Amino acid sequence: MDGMSQSPSSPLYLHGYSPAEQRRLVEQAEYWCDCLILPDLPYAPGERLLDVGCGAGAVLGVLAAAHPGLVLAGIDHEARQVEAARAHLTSLGRDDVDLRVGDAASLPWPDGSFDHVYLMWFVEHVPGIEPILREVRRVLRPGGTITVNETEYESFHLWPENDDWEYLEAAMFRHFRAHGQAHAGRRLGTLLVAAGFRDVTNRLVGFHYFAQPGCDALRRHTHYTADYIAPALPEFVAMGHDAARLQRGLDHLLTIHTHPHGAFSQMVYRARARA
Numbered sequence: 001m002d003g004m005s006q007s008p009s010s011p012l013y014l015h016g017y018s019p020a021e022q023r024r025l026v027e028q029a030e031y032w033c034d035c036l037i038l039p040d041l042p043y044a045p046g047e048r049l050l051d052v053g054c055g056a057g058a059v060l061g062v063l064a065a066a067h068p069g070l071v072l073a074g075i076d077h078e079a080r081q082v083e084a085a086r087a088h089l090t091s092l093g094r095d096d097v098d099l100r101v102g103d104a105a106s107l108p109w110p111d112g113s114f115d116h117v118y119l120m121w122f123v124e125h126v127p128g129i130e131p132i133l134r135e136v137r138r139v140l141r142p143g144g145t146i147t148v149n150e151t152e153y154e155s156f157h158l159w160p161e162n163d164d165w166e167y168l169e170a171a172m173f174r175h176f177r178a179h180g181q182a183h184a185g186r187r188l189g190t191l192l193v194a195a196g197f198r199d200v201t202n203r204l205v206g207f208h209y210f211a212q213p214g215c216d217a218l219r220r221h222t223h224y225t226a227d228y229i230a231p232a233l234p235e236f237v238a239m240g241h242d243a244a245r246l247q248r249g250l251d252h253l254l255t256i257h258t259h260p261h262g263a264f265s266q267m268v269y270r271a272r273a274r275a
Helices: 019-037 058-066 079-091 130-139 163-179 184-194 217-238 243-258
Strands: 048-052 071-076 098-101 114-120 140-151 157-159 198-210 263-274
Touching: 019 058, 019 079, 019 140, 019 217, 048 058, 048 130, 058 071, 058 079, 058 114, 071 079, 079 098, 114 130, 130 140, 130 184, 140 184, 157 243, 163 217, 163 243, 184 198, 184 263, 198 217, 217 243, 217 263, 243 263
Parallel strands: 048 071, 048 114, 071 098, 114 140
Antiparallel strands: 140 263, 157 263, 198 263
């Protein structure tokens, strides 16, 4: 998820809208490009795709590069994100993307406008996703597809174990339980069924990294994870969590790649359905 796409009264996007955060979103999409964003997409040249919660245009940029024949659109509630998305996509040679500031629960396109819709790290940030999914189904043509990627904030498993890391993970879970969907990933299938989609699948994808000579994967993944957690620490402190313990938990995450038995596991869900 690259930004909030809710009503103006919605809580702020946890990670903020700074230029540094927008650059991180682009790097994040590039990180997940081959292993999560692009596999098995049923897209053909000339088809129209909408990215809901498009944020800084990070996922749209990846899709544009892999499927240059797609006609692209995106929507986000935050004008700063849409402005950043326009600049990013223009830098990639795609100044033709239909980018709009708006409410995802009231999409500004007619029925059946799109062949495909994509959502990435979006559901977790939305307390009431059901009206948005119904709107997505409305703007899809009959038989059009929706693809949704989501994580869960109880799905991180570190070795060596550490009480401060578990304290930090609990703070993340508490935030998303209060302001979004802490169990977004495991709920995708039933949410799509309830919204009227058919041929629904929700596949669990596991990622596991461990320390080994000559391999940098564990360090890369833990530092990628820390990059989106660190800006959220002030919000967790504002919720009443201890700043020193949170920082120690983050420091543990950042150093497990130096431990001879260091390891990190994470579960991600990838749902697909048809309108």
